Structure formats: structure tokens, C-alpha cells
Amino acid sequence: MQKIDLQQLIGNTLRWGVTIACIIAAIGGVIYLVQHGSEPMPDYTTFSYTDPACHPADYTTVDGIFSGIFSMNARSWIQLGVVALILTPVMRVILSFFDFIQERDWLYSLISAIVLSIIISNSIKGF
Amino acid sequence: MSILLFTLIMLAAAYGAGLLGSLTGLGGGVVVIPVLTLCFGVDFHYAVGAALVASIATSSGSGSAYVKEGITNIRLGMFLEIATAIGAVVGAIVAVYLNNNVIAIIFGCVLILTGTMQFVKKQDHTGIKGSEAARRLKLFGTWPQKDGSKQYYELKNVASGFSVMSIAGMLSGILGIGSGVLKVIAMDNLMKVPFKVSTTTSNFMIGVTACASAVVYIQRGNIVPGIACPVMIGVLFGALTGARLLKYLNVSLLRKIFAFAVFLVAANMIYMGVTGQF
Numbered sequence: 056m057q058k059i060d061l062q063q064l065i066g067n068t069l070r071w072g073v074t075i076a077c078i079i080a081a082i083g084g085v086i087y088l089v090q091h092g093s094e095p096m097p098d099y100t101t102f103s104y105t106d107p108a109c110h111p112a113d114y115t116t117v118d119g120i121f122s123g124i125f126s127m128n129a130r131s132w133i134q135l136g137v138v139a140l141i142l143t144p145v146m147r148v149i150l151s152f153f154d155f156i157q158e159r160d161w162l163y164s165l166i167s168a169i170v171l172s173i174i175i176s177n178s179i180k181g182f
Numbered sequence: 183m184s185i186l187l188f189t190l191i192m193l194a195a196a197y198g199a200g201l202l203g204s205l206t207g208l209g210g211g212v213v214v215i216p217v218l219t220l221c222f223g224v225d226f227h228y229a230v231g232a233a234l235v236a237s238i239a240t241s242s243g244s245g246s247a248y249v250k251e252g253i254t255n256i257r258l259g260m261f262l263e264i265a266t267a268i269g270a271v272v273g274a275i276v277a278v279y280l281n282n283n284v285i286a287i288i289f290g291c292v293l294i295l296t297g298t299m300q301f302v303k304k305q306d307h308t309g310i311k312g313s314e315a316a317r318r319l320k321l322f323g324t325w326p327q328k329d330g331s332k333q334y335y336e337l338k339n340v341a342s343g344f345s346v347m348s349i350a351g352m353l354s355g356i357l358g359i360g361s362g363v364l365k366v367i368a369m370d371n372l373m374k375v376p377f378k379v380s381t382t383t384s385n386f387m388i389g390v391t392a393c394a395s396a397v398v399y400i401q402r403g404n405i406v407p408g409i410a411c412p413v414m415i416g417v418l419f420g421a422l423t424g425a426r427l428l429k430y431l432n433v434s435l436l437r438k439i440f441a442f443a444v445f446l447v448a449a450n451m452i453y454m455g456v457t458g459q460f
């Protein structure tokens with residue numbers, strides 16, 4: 056079987072991930088500024104874990120982000136860019152996992168799987 | 183202040199943060215937090231979310247260059263990533279119970295350590311006799327030299343390096359910054375990894391560690407789009423410019439100047455934190 060050059064693929068993944076994340080966030084940013092640019096700056100001086108106003112669904116849940124995308128909600132677009140940015144290093148761990156499997160390095164396939172499962176379980180558990 | 187003005191100022195500040203962060207190797211988060219909290223009075227819990235975004239952007243942006251050159255020790259990074267990822271998860275849980283003043287004091291302390299380490303002379307380790315644990319974990323590696331040959335290296339003190347990494351992970355879960363300084367202490371000073379290798383491997387780890395806590399922070403609402411957007415775009419372009427400039431600039435003077443600025447910000451953070459002004 057032809058070995059895939061995963062090092063090359065990892066480098067490209069990082070570059071593409073960052074580029075895509077940046078483009079999506081920039082689209083969101085332009086919509087945001089066109090719609091709200093002249094409004095006064097929102098109050099960022101206090102954050103509360105219990106106040107629902109600090110946790111709008113349009114940028115804190117997957118469902119909220121995706122429904123916001125179709126209604127051209129600026130905040131959802133920006134947050135999709137952030138999600139793409141977060142997924143970039145995760146993709147890198149996934150690719151390394153396959154790289155180790157291809158090298159038949161079972162110890163490091165396991166280690167990458169542990170790292171991946173910590174991130175995934177943390178993202179599902181949320182709070 | 184209008185949203186447009188705030189966005190433009192943040193974009194410029196984030197560009198500067200990415201530029202300084204990549205030139206000094208400290209990452210963008212270290213600059214983003216003081217700008218948000220001290221200049222705009224933003225709550226630390228939002229600032230930490232923005233710093234996470236900045237950390238991932240710097241790590242991935244500059245990381246794409248390093249992997250291809252084969253300097254990063256992926257095995258070492260992946261193994262230590264278990265410690266930092268668990269630490270980051272714990273840090274993200276702990277952060278909920280910390281008020282702004284406590285976070286400010288912790289951040290100030292990390293800044294002092296960061297500034298101090300800028301003055302510690304880096305020594306390149308050669309001829310290190312590796313430990314048995316490191317050999318079993320296959321952590322020895324090679325890194326390319328300027329003349330195209332490959333330099334082989336061994337390393338040791340796996341357990342203590344692993345422990346320091348879990349603290350580094352916890353701090354980045356609380357503060358959102360890469361805590362590159364602790365990563366360098368663990369790899370460079372304890373495990374005796376060659377400096378070039380520890381820097382790039384640390385950069386690889388910062389992105390993954392930041393992700394482990396970012397997945398929680400984004401669901402809690404700590405990462406707000408209005409701040410995240412200019413920070414992400416600004417830091418990325420700043421880091422790209424920094425990576426280019428790095429080839430032509432002698433950064434040792436810049437690092438020393440930056441270290442003094444870091445001390446001033448740290449003193450300010452700790453003073454305001456102790457007197458409860460956040």
C-alpha cells in the first residue's frame with residue numbers, strides 16, 4: 056500500500072484550517088459591522104455563569120450556531136469560524152493517530168486516542 | 183464607544199499581540215488579556231476566552247511551517263499532551279469558582295515567571311544520556327541541522343516533566359494563555375530537550391491544550407463573537423508577519439524590552455488584584 060505523507064498532510068491541514076476559519080469569521084465580522092457597527096459597544100464588563108443573558112444560543116450551542124448561519128446571523132457566522140479554528144488542532148491529533156497506526160506504533164496510537172478522548176468527552180460534557 | 187471603533191482598535195491590538203507573541207515566542211494571549219482587561223475593563227472571564235482563541239490562532243498559524251521541517255517531536259508532544267489536556271480540563275472547571283481578582287493575581291505571577299525566563303541564558307544540551315523511561319516511550323529523536331544532516335538527541339526526567347506539564351495545562355485552562363514558559367521549563371530545563379525542538383513542540387502542544395478548554399469555554403459563553411472575531415484575525419496576521427520578520431531581526435533586545443513591559447503589566451495586575459479593583 057502506498058504510504059501517505061502524513062507530515063505534509065498535517066502541515067496543509069493547519070494552513071487550510073486557519074485560512075477557512077479566518078474567512079468564515081471575516082464574513083461574520085463584515086455582516087456584524089454592517090448591521091451593528093454604529094451601535095454602542097456591548098457591556099463586556101461583567102460576566103455571569105448563571106445569567107442566561109450571557110449565554111445566547113446563537114453562539115454557545117451547535118444547533119444555535121447552525122440555525123444562525125442560515126438566517127445570516129453575524130454572531131453565529133463568527134462563532135462558526137471560531138469552531139473551525141478549534142477543530143484545526145483536533146484534526147492534527149486525529150491525523151497523527153492515523154500516522155501512528157500506519158507506522159504500527161500501537162503505544163502512540165493509544166496515546167493519541169487518549170488525548171482525543173479527553174477533548175471529545177470534555178466537549179460533550181460541556182459544563 | 184461604537185462597535186466599529188472597538189472592533190478596529192481590537193484588530194490593531196490583536197495584530198500587535200500576534201506580532202510580539204511570535205517574535206518573542208510567548209504567544210498572543212499574553213498581550214490580549216491586559217489590553218482587554220486594563221484598557222477596556224472587560225471581565226476576565228471574557229478575556230480568557232479571547233486569549234484561548236489567540237493561543238490557537240498563533241499555534242496553528244506558525245505550526246504549519248515547523249512540521250514540514252521535521253523539528254517538532256510529535257511523540258514527545260503527544261505524550262505530554264495527556265498531562266496538559268487533563269490539566270486544561272481541571273483548570274476550566276476551577277476557573278468557574280475564581281473571581282476576577284484571583285485570576286488577575288495568578289496571571290500576574292505567570293507574567294513575572296515569563297519575564298524572568300527571558301533573561302535566563304538558554305543552553306543547548308548535547309550528549310545527554312537519556313533515561314530508561316524515555317527510551318521505552320520512544321521519546322528520543324533527531325532534528326535537522328543547517329547543513330542537512332540530522333542531530334540525534336536523548337532526554338530524561340520524564341516524570342517530573344510530565345508533572346510540570348499538568349500544571350502548565352491547568353494554568354492555560356484558567357488563563358487561556360499557552361503558558362509556554364512552563365512548557366519550556368519542563369522540556370528545556372528538566373527533560374533536556376534541545377531548545378529548537380522544545381520551542382516547536384511546545385507550540386504544537388499549545389494549540390491542542392487550548393482546544394481542550396476552548397470546547398468548554400465556547401459552550402459557557404466565555405468566547406463572545408464581538409471580541410473573538412477581531413482577536414482571531416488580528417493575531418493570525420500578526421503572527422504571520424512576525425514569522426517573516428523573525429528571519430531578519432535580532433530579537434534578543436526586543437525580548438529584553440518586552441520582558442520589562444511584562445513586569446510592569448504583572449505588577450499592575452497583582453496590585454489591582456490584591457486591592458480588589460477588578
